[in-house]
Amino acid sequence: MKTKKHGAIVLSNMDEKRINEEFNRYFKSHPLPDDEILHNLGLFLCSKDLSRILFFYEIYKQIVHSHGIIVEFGVRWGQTLSIMAALRGMLEPFNRHRKIVGFDTFEGFKGIGSKDGKSCKCKDGSFSVPYGYEVYLDKILSFQEKLNPMSHLKRYELSKGDATRTVPAYFKKHPETIISLAIFDFDIYAPTKAALSAIKPNLCKGSILVFDELCDDIFPGETIALKEVLGLNNLKVQRFPMTSRLSYIQIR
Numbered sequence: 415m416k417t418k419k420h421g422a423i424v425l426s427n428m429d430e431k432r433i434n435e436e437f438n439r440y441f442k443s444h445p446l447p448d449d450e451i452l453h454n455l456g457l458f459l460c461s462k463d464l465s466r467i468l469f470f471y472e473i474y475k476q477i478v479h480s481h482g483i484i485v486e487f488g489v490r491w492g493q494t495l496s497i498m499a500a501l502r503g504m505l506e507p508f509n510r511h512r513k514i515v516g517f518d519t520f521e522g523f524k525g526i527g528s529k530d531g532k533s534c535k536c537k538d539g540s541f542s543v544p545y546g547y548e549v550y551l552d553k554i555l556s557f558q559e560k561l562n563p564m565s566h567l568k569r570y571e572l573s574k575g576d577a578t579r580t581v582p583a584y585f586k587k588h589p590e591t592i593i594s595l596a597i598f599d600f601d602i603y604a605p606t607k608a609a610l611s612a613i614k615p616n617l618c619k620g621s622i623l624v625f626d627e628l629c630d631d632i633f634p635g636e637t638i639a640l641k642e643v644l645g646l647n648n649l650k651v652q653r654f655p656m657t658s659r660l661s662y663i664q665i666r
């Protein structure tokens with residue numbers, strides 16, 4: 415089944431799709447007063463979406479004792495970046511070095527090629543967001559920071575453009591960077607390989623790399639990029655039972 419939104423395959427069956435559509439209708443016609451909506455979003459979280467948030471909570475707990483920044487490669491609507499900012503506010507509100515940096519074209523996939531196979535049915539431009547969305551996301555991330563201590567310091571950055579150029583440029587401009595956590599969610603080979611290659615000199619023992627598509631036959635490019643840049647043989651690819659697609663590696 416393909417979703418209307420981004421043209422990629424989704425694995426829900428027809429019943430799930432129907433219930434999701436009805437759930438969505440109820441969400442849109444909710445009777446909650448305006449000033450209570452944001453504080454009751456759990457009402458609409460299903461186990462799949464909640465498990466993703468809990469995965470990042472478990473991962474964040476593992477990095478609180480390691481120095482360095484958090485990067486996300488493939489941001490789209492920015493939910494994960496926003497969750498990381500909230501977790502930083504909860505778990506280490508005074509860590510001024512824990513910058514959160516997100517990379518995306520904000521125009522969808524760029525650079526899909528033969529190593530990405532044919533199953534995903536995506537093309538360049540899939541997963542795009544409305545024009546100028548990064549300005550909206552920037553504001554959301556600034557609200558997250560303003561609701562937490564040290565709000566006078568901006569500790570996030572969004573980098574717009576093709577990651578094969580923007581990621582190497584970022585690390586050239588910031589040679590002081592140490593990666594504590596890198597989240598890979600470009601889905602496709604070319605930007606994943608470019609980002610892995612660019613961050614490699616900035617990894618240290620304890621750095622964690624999270625992947626959304628390892629061992630995934632719909633998006634083979636992510637695993638191929640990892641094999642080519644770090645090799646698989648010395649890596650332990652771990653997961654939590656609650657999420658199916660997310661996995662992580664800790665550099666040892």
Ligand SMILES: C[S@@+](CC[C@H](N)C(=O)[O-])C[C@H]1O[C@@H](n2cnc3c(N)ncnc32)[C@H](O)[C@@H]1O
Binds near residue numbers: 487602
């Ligand atoms: C699956 S989405 C990311 C979802 C997001 N991590 C989340 O948790 O909701 C993949 C993203 O990768 C981005 N992307 C793909 N190719 C890219 C490239 N060459 N440079 C920058 N971003 C790219 C797309 O624009 C898209 O937003």
